[in-house]
Amino acid sequence: QKEVEQDPGPLSVPEGAIVSLNCTYSNSAFQYFMWYRQYSRKGPELLMYTYSSGNKEDGRFTAQVDKSSKYISLFIRDSQPSDSATYLCAMSSSYNQGGKLIFGQGTELSVKP
Amino acid sequence: DAGVIQSPRHEVTEMGQEVTLRCKPISGHNSLFWYRQTMMRGLELLIYFNNNVPIDDSGMPEDRFSAKMPNASFSTLKIQPSEPRDSAVYFCASSDRLAGGTDTQYFGPGTRLTVL
Numbered sequence: 001q002k003e004v005e006q007d008p009g010p011l012s013v014p015e016g017a018i019v020s021l022n023c024t025y026s027n028s029a030f031q032y033f034m035w036y037r038q039y040s041r042k043g044p045e046l047l048m049y050t051y052s053s054g055n056k057e058d059g060r061f062t063a064q065v066d067k068s069s070k071y072i073s074l075f076i077r078d079s080q081p082s083d084s085a086t087y088l089c090a091m092s093s094s095y096n097q098g099g100k101l102i103f104g105q106g107t108e109l110s111v112k113p
Numbered sequence: 114d115a116g117v118i119q120s121p122r123h124e125v126t127e128m129g130q131e132v133t134l135r136c137k138p139i140s141g142h143n144s145l146f147w148y149r150q151t152m153m154r155g156l157e158l159l160i161y162f163n164n165n166v167p168i169d170d171s172g173m174p175e176d177r178f179s180a181k182m183p184n185a186s187f188s189t190l191k192i193q194p195s196e197p198r199d200s201a202v203y204f205c206a207s208s209d210r211l212a213g214g215t216d217t218q219y220f221g222p223g224t225r226l227t228v229l
Contacts, residue, residue, distance in 0.1 A: 008155075034217065041223075042222060042223075043117075043204050043206070043220030043221055043222050043223055044156070044204075044220050045219075045220065046217050046218075046219075049217060088155075088156065092216075100146075100158070100161060100168075100169065101158075101218060103155065103156045103158075104155070105155035105156075106155055106156070
């Protein structure tokens with residue numbers, strides 16, 4: 001079993017829809033949770049970052065972490081065609097790991113106009 | 114800042130040839146990571162360095178793969194001899210400390226490798 005599981009999709013939604021992307025994990029030591037966005041033929045870029053449990057909002061994006069269920073989510077409100085990309089969750093357990101992250105496989109999202 | 118720089122952007126080679134991928138991390142970043150991405154396996158960490166020292170190379174698939182970081186501004190990933198199953202996009206990333214105590218990684222544009 002992988003440490004981080006993510007449904008690869010693809011997920012196709014109409015413009016304006018609310019999108020929910022999810023990851024589950026098995027390592028209870030994970031404390032830092034990130035979402036990366038990767039456009040086609042580009043490198044991943046950091047979208048949001050959350051420490052421990054709770055919610056974090058940034059514009060149309062909301063990240064949620066439920067450590068008791070080992071489950072994290074990314075919500076996109078009023079989705080736009082420009083949101084079409086692959087979204088990867090990533091997590092780490094230690095302040096001093098030198099930045100090592102464990103990535104999910106990524107979910108491919110397509111927002112249709 | 115120019116971001117993480119990788120070269121070449123595309124490489125097509127024949128089975129058995131040596132391939133060298135290059136990376137220049139963001140100035141001031143202390144950690145550097147090499148990843149491989151395929152449709153089947155997603156993003157896999159191959160090796161990472163901290164202050165130019167290899168910390169974890171458990172993801173390097175086999176002895177055909179080697180990586181070096183001779184100084185803080187340059188790293189190479191070498192495959193010798195290359196095989197068709199090595200075809201993938203190879204990313205280099207460097208990391209910086211986020212407010213709140215962990216690091217985040219900044220990725221380069223990747224090198225798309227095709228081994229015929």
